[in-house]
Amino acid sequence: MRCVVHVINLIVQEGVKNASVFFDRVRVVVRYIRASPLRMKRFYDRAKEELVDTKAHLHMRLNVAAKYELAFDSYARDDNSFFLDLTVGDEIPTFDDWENVQRIVNILHPFYDLTLKVFGSLHVTANYFWETLIEIH
Template identity: 55%
Template sequence: MRCVAHILNLIVQYGIKDASVSVDRVRGAVRYIRASPPKLTKFNQRVKEEMIDSKAQLCLDVPTRWNSTYMMLKVAEKYERAFESYLRDDHNFFLNLTAGYGVPTFDDWDIVRRVIKVLEPFYHLTLKMSGSLHVTSHSLFEVLTDVHCLFDGWQDCGDLEIISMTSKMRDKYNKYWGEGNKINMLVYLAVIFDP
């Protein structure tokens, strides 16, 4: 049986592929700011000027680990105004990002907010299933029903971007867990015998 957390990882990565350009632009902006202490200091001044009330530090993700991408986006989104202010003050920032994927635009930040909204519940479910100090197999069905309910809720949300993302995620979900006979029979025993 494949690891539940790994399958959740595959589902999420498949779903957020369409948002990769926006994510790459934000990643480039974070990478530029974190490249040197003077840039980070200048950025922190912009945060104060914009009166952004957050103590979270910008963090760079590991692109192959979506949960670190979620954490990077969640923090970076709080500082959207500071990034815009920094862009006006540092011409090298614009030149450097333009050589890559480009500067994050208003539309990119909007997509990032949608990605965060979709990734957050999966982040918490992955933490729940990744426990190493306690048994997690008995909670598989709870996770499966949570994921299924998330998909059902998002199908009716009215946001076409989220519907598209979750539709792809549901396709991947169905590949592994769509039918009861696709799940290893030992998982059923873990649920039945859970005290």
């Protein structure tokens, strides 16, 4: 059944190929924030001010980063070096980037669920993932 997971991965890779521009922008700002403990503290302070659920630690998973959109916006308003460091390469995510990331995350969630169902089993699992496969179709 591992070949099913490989096929799912190929489908997802082809589907998000054109989305890499806004994914990369989000990844750059996550790396920027995580590069400094002081930035992380300030960022989490902004997240609390914006009433963002801070139980999930900021990391490269797009679904987690998308939850922190308001905190990123607040942090960007308060930290001038954020703009200076990241605008050189046009790497600050725009409103449209965040919206696209959220759309892609919502689209990819069934693929993630399907991968977990198939990959987590050592026996034939077609009956377990059939409903999810139909939903994706």
